[in-house]
Amino acid sequence: MPEPRVPLRLPFVVCAAFLLLLAGCGSGTLAGMDGSGATTKAAGATGVPGPPGAAAVPPTPSPPPAPPREIPGLGPQTRAQIPAGARQAFVVTGESPDSNRSTAVLYTRDDLTVGWRAALAPWPAHNALNGWTAEHWEGDLRSPVGVFTLTAAGGRLDPPATAFPYDLSPDFKVEGEGFHGEPLEGSFDYVIAIDYNRVPNTSPLDHTRPLGDERGGGIWIHVDHGGPTQGCVSVTEDRMKELLGVLDPAKEPVIVMGDAASLSR
Template sequence: MSVPRSSVPLRLPYVLCAVLVLLLTGCGSGGLFGTEESAALKGASGASGVPGPPRTAASSPEASPVPSPVPPRQIPGLGPRTRAAIPAGTRQALVVTGEAMDSNRSTAVLYTRDSPTADWRAAMAPWPAHNALNGWTDEHWEGDLRSPVGVFTLTAAGGRLDPPATAFPYDLSPDFKVEGEGFHGEPLEGSFDYVIAIDYNRLPGTSPLDHTRPLGDERGGGIWIHVDHGGPTQGCVSLTEDRMKELLGLLDPAEEPVIVMGDAQSLLR
């Protein structure tokens, strides 16, 4: 007696094959992983599914580095202490540099800047100048024949002759007269035709002829910039007449001008 064939056993191989295909392909197109796992895998290995190189900080875009601010250009030949003595608002500085502590020969240069934070620049070529017979000193005394080292304001001018065009308060007076001879026998006449008072041991803003001495008479006074007579001075700084007239035309009280004066070594401090 033959046993009839069942239809179920005949379909079993096909069912098993279908189940095997589903196990291998999963429920969607994500392969062996679910949709979320597949997406995560693609994100880590790239769109192609092939793992890419590890991401480093160098491969990430970065902002360009911000350059450091450039400090303003300073007046050459001046050390930190001398520069610090120049008032913050000053925009004109006449720098008189002596050849040596005991020398009576100097060089003068006017420096200017557009604002307290701008670069200093030379407003003119160097001018030859004279200072006191015995040179320079950090502590000036009456009769020592030395010019005081330091930074001093310039606030008033005067002279025996009519002034050139100048913004400075100018005291025109016949009392700006001098006679006699200098240390080398040169005539002193005309030395005070134009003067600019240096505010050493004096009241700023007053006439150069004002004899008030806040530090006392023994500390000297009457230190001016005046017309050069061809030799050393008793304590002043001197420039040729044409340079004096040019300087008076350049200086402006609104720029808070100063004179920086001393031998080269002292100014480097």
């Protein structure tokens, strides 16, 4: 008789081997899987350093600080004449080279990194009858253009509270009429000497003229009499009191004066 045929058991052997393979891998982590079965991140993704030699992304630069504020209307030549230590500047700007009408503004510079700011509102002012000049001479009826220190004050009346050296004297009396027939009386009740052709830190009544008498002198800020001056700058009496109250010798105040075109240079 023929031998009985043995059933083929290959599927069972293959299945057993496959189960053993799974059992052996179960104790580790499959490629691309973590222990919980989650997919791991690829090298170089966010939060994982890139390969050596990769270019670093530069940080965003901070914007540069704003430059200090300058006084409006002043050009580089005029600004260069303002002493580095000055922290108060009384700026008197004429309407034109031949005009006797001006606008005055006090600027302060308490923080050098911030720059200049207007400390008082603009005031109307008068200057000399014929306007302005870069080279003042006695009798030309023009106000000198430039930057000048302010170091002394005086007047016929008791001063308001002021830090300025103040010369109280009856010699500040003035009489007569101005160019438009207006009375001059009271114009020198309060004055601040402009250090043009004079010795700084002396009374406004000091007549010493370092440049010579022919170059004029006695250029002051004084009480306005309602018309043009012979060379001075004038503002109303209440403004004179206000100016005397805020000017501080410790802040090395200056006056910047001239027509708008000259000051813009």
